[in-house]
Amino acid sequence: MRKRKTAGVPVQVYNLGSPAGAQMDFERDELWSRMSAEMGKKAVSLPVFLVNPNQMDMLYPREYRRALDPERIRPLLQEEVEREARERDREGELETRREPQEGEQDLFDRLKRYEEEGWLKYSRVVAVGLYLRMGQHNQQFQDQVLQLGDPNVRTAEAENAFLNHQAPAIFLCCERIVDWASRLGISHHLVMDKVYYHELGHAIMNTLPDGAPNPYLEPWGRTVEESLANAIAYRCFKGKEALWVQRLIQDQPAEYRGYAAAGQLLVSLLDVRFLRDWFREWFHEYDWYWWRRIEYALDRLERGAWHPEVARTLTEVLRNLPMPLTQIMSHKRIDSQNITEWRRFKRRIARAKPWIHQAWKDFANYLLIEGVS
Ligand SMILES: [Zn+2]
Numbered sequence: 001m002r003k004r005k006t007a008g009v010p011v012q013v014y015n016l017g018s019p020a021g022a023q024m025d026f027e028r029d030e031l032w033s034r035m036s037a038e039m040g041k042k043a044v045s046l047p048v049f050l051v052n053p054n055q056m057d058m059l060y061p062r063e064y065r066r067a068l069d070p071e072r073i074r075p076l077l078q079e080e081v082e083r084e085a086r087e088r089d090r091e092g093e094l095e096t097r098r099e100p101q102e103g104e105q106d107l108f109d110r111l112k113r114y115e116e117e118g119w120l121k122y123s124r125v126v127a128v129g130l131y132l133r134m135g136q137h138n139q140q141f142q143d144q145v146l147q148l149g150d151p152n153v154r155t156a157e158a159e160n161a162f163l164n165h166q167a168p169a170i171f172l173c174c175e176r177i178v179d180w181a182s183r184l185g186i187s188h189h190l191v192m193d194k195v196y197y198h199e200l201g202h203a204i205m206n207t208l209p210d211g212a213p214n215p216y217l218e219p220w221g222r223t224v225e226e227s228l229a230n231a232i233a234y235r236c237f238k239g240k241e242a243l244w245v246q247r248l249i250q251d252q253p254a255e256y257r258g259y260a261a262a263g264q265l266l267v268s269l270l271d272v273r274f275l276r277d278w279f280r281e282w283f284h285e286y287d288w289y290w291w292r293r294i295e296y297a298l299d300r301l302e303r304g305a306w307h308p309e310v311a312r313t314l315t316e317v318l319r320n321l322p323m324p325l326t327q328i329m330s331h332k333r334i335d336s337q338n339i340t341e342w343r344r345f346k347r348r349i350a351r352a353k354p355w356i357h358q359a360w361k362d363f364a365n366y367l368l369i370e371g372v373s
Contacts, residue, residue, distance in 0.1 A: 016050060018173070213350065
């Protein structure tokens with residue numbers, strides 16, 4: 001058996017001690033032909049380490065071991081939908097968005113109490129892939145990871161690559177990939193590809209500067225990040241394969257399920273000042289009905305009442321009206337634009353205004369509600 005199976009592709013794949021790693025075939029054409037240029041660029045620069053479940057559990061950062069069980073949080077989300085509906089009804093009477101009352105927790109604070117039990121239920125389908133920056137760990141930790149590897153499949157070359165790598169890398173747990181595939185009765189190649197693309201998605205979105213607050217540690221940040229990473233993975237597939245990927249995502253926690261909703265709403269519609277100017281210019285004379293709807297939506301946005309209904313109105317406008325500027329803004333898919341915004345937000349997170357944070361929380365709220373319904 002060949003130890004490395006990547007002679008035909010310019011990608012570094014190392015087996016750190018996973019017996020099932022021998023089944024992962026990185027030379028298949030379909031693995032590479034589904035990738036965008038952006039994803040391929042990450043693939044040729046990031047090494048992939050194949051690990052067994054014990055190694056993955058050791059590598060998986062403690063602070064990331066959180067997950068939300070859709071079954072447990074659905075009642076809470078339902079309450080949230082009803083509360084939002086009540087607030088919308090009252091909005092006519094109120095001038096501004098209602099401030100949270102003293103002692104009232106927002107949805108994401110209330111969700112935190114479900115994170116640990118969710119992890120216990122979902123760790124096997126979450127700790128399958130990992131995108132991790134190496135170099136924060138000491139030599140002793142790295143040695144322990146290596147010792148957990150099966151010596152029959154671990155190579156000296158792989159050990160050296162692991163010990164000397166300081167930059168981000170992708171880890172795939174091959175035993176869990178094979179298990180997941182056999183539970184569903186599908187090819188483990190499809191599961192491997194989905195997991196690999198998802199991790200490359202995290203790499204594409206890795207713009208957080210060193211020392212900046214990490215939104216991933218909060219349920220809303222995790223929801224945006226994981227839903228977008230799944231959106232990146234999902235759009236690589238077509239037809240039956242895409243459907244199986246959707247079935248795989250159904251096994252994942254609530255944070256991962258907003259991948260479809262992420263293509264429905266533009267979070268960038270939050271820049272009200274810019275939007276108002278160009279909407280006025282293009283629509284005022286052109287279409288009175290639409291202008292009235294847009295004006296109403298923008299007024300609510302400016303008062304801080306951003307919510308899915310408002311953004312949906314604006315998204316609909318952008319999509320349906322054949323205007324020059326509309327074309328400029330909608331030449332990219334909605335999920336791609338949201339991914340671009342998320343990268344930009346993370347890059348400047350330390351300086352982001354409170355209302356921008358709130359917009360992302362509202363977006364995460366929408367992803368969760370749509371994702372688990
Ligand atoms: Zn992920």
